[in-house]
Amino acid sequence: MWTFGFGLVRLTRQLKCGRILNDTNSQQQERTTDHGTLLLTLPGMSKYKLFLLRHGEGAWNIENRFCSWVDQKLSEDGVKEARGCGRLLKERGYRFDRVFTSLLSRSIHTAWLVLEAMGQEWVPVVKSWRLNERHYGALIGLNRAEMALNHGEAQVKVWRRSYDVTPPPIDESHPYFLEIYNDRRYSTCDVPKEDLPRSESLKEVLDRLLPYWENVVVPEIKKGETVLISAHGNSCRALLKHIEGISDADIAGVTLPTGIPILLELDEELRPVKPRQLLGDQEKIQAAIKKVEDQGKAKRTGK
Ligand SMILES: O=C(OP(=O)(O)O)[C@H](O)COP(=O)(O)O
Structure with missing residues (x-):
């Protein structure tokens, strides 16, 4: 599937007169870079770069608890991861025009730390609940390893990674219900608080995320903006x-580590022209993915 689009060559011509000559292909498109270089983009060629980022490690990532809509902050290592991510992106010369985050502090702080490390603090940061982590319903706050002991690793894998299984909903007796739904941020959403999710499958995450992607994010990308989406493991998986x-x-086999930028190169229809690139030391990235996967292994926590 991938081999088709990969071999295509970007045609770059810098012309003294500022115009592309011999433009006989009606599907070719011109655009001008900051340096005045005219680029010809053919279907199947990389036209846009989009960056997805799962925030740096959060406090409940360490405790191995389903965090979801609970507003846990970044851990010390999470702060380091976010800064490291910003340094890496800066070293590679990337520049953002706009950053989208969820309403959860860990994704917002990650965006701030990345922009600070890049010296691009002025870049607009736009927030929406539609990029929030998947709502894990009644599972919120529970320890994954203990859940695996009680319900089996296979069931925990279904809850964590299946596409269309919705965990049991959160209700008012849940210890984090009021903390979530009484939070002022959820009075600012484009749906009434009563209509916000009480639990979500990955499919339901995609359902609430897609209108935002199509109507808010895509138009900015198509204007030529380089966008960073600083979000969560499952909102990034859905996207x-x-x-x-x-x-x-x-999709059950896709697991994202914290603090690792994912580069997507897209054509003019926002279709990928090559596999996603997780940027950084590949050995460390594979180890970080395995660590997230292993969170679902049965283990006594001693609590
Ligand atoms: O809060 C969460 O994700 P996040 O750390 O990306 O915000 C979820 O608890 C992730 O859990 P999962 O990796 O079991 O899907």
Whole structure:
């Protein structure tokens, strides 16, 4: 599937007269870079760069608890991860025009730390609940390893990674219900508080995320903006599923580590022209992915 688009060559011509000559292909498109270089983009060629980022490690990532809509802050290592991510992006010369985050502090702080490390603090940061982490319903606050002991690792994997299984909903007796729904930030949403989710499958995350992607994010990308989406493990997985056309079955095999930027190169229709790139030391990235996967292994916590 991938090999098709990969070999295509970006045609870059810098012309003294400022015009592209011999433009006989009606599907070719011109655009001008900051340096005045005219780029010809053919279908299947990389036209846009989009960056997705799961925030740096949060306090409940360490405790191995389903965090979801609970507003846990970044851990010390999470702050380091976010700064490291910003340094890496700066070293590679990337520049953002706009950053989108969820309403959760860990994604917002990550965005701030990345922009600070890049010296791009002025870049607008736009926030929406539609980029929030998946709502884990009644599972919020529970320890994954203990859940695996009680319900089996296979069931925990279904809850964590299946596409269309919705965990039991949160209700008012849940210890974090009031903390979540009494929070002022959820009075600012584009839906009434009563209509906010009480639990979500990955499919339901995609359902609430897609209108925001289509109506708010895509127009900025198509204007030529380089966008960073600083969000969460599952909101990024949902978006990846949509952009890359990953099947309902295969999305179960996609796990994202914290603090690692994912670069997507997209054509003019926002279709990927090459596999996603997780930027950084590949050995460390694989170890970080395994660590997230292993969170679902049965283990006594001693509490
Ligand atoms: O809050 C969460 O994700 P986040 O750390 O990306 O915000 C979820 O608890 C992630 O859990 P999962 O990796 O079991 O899907």
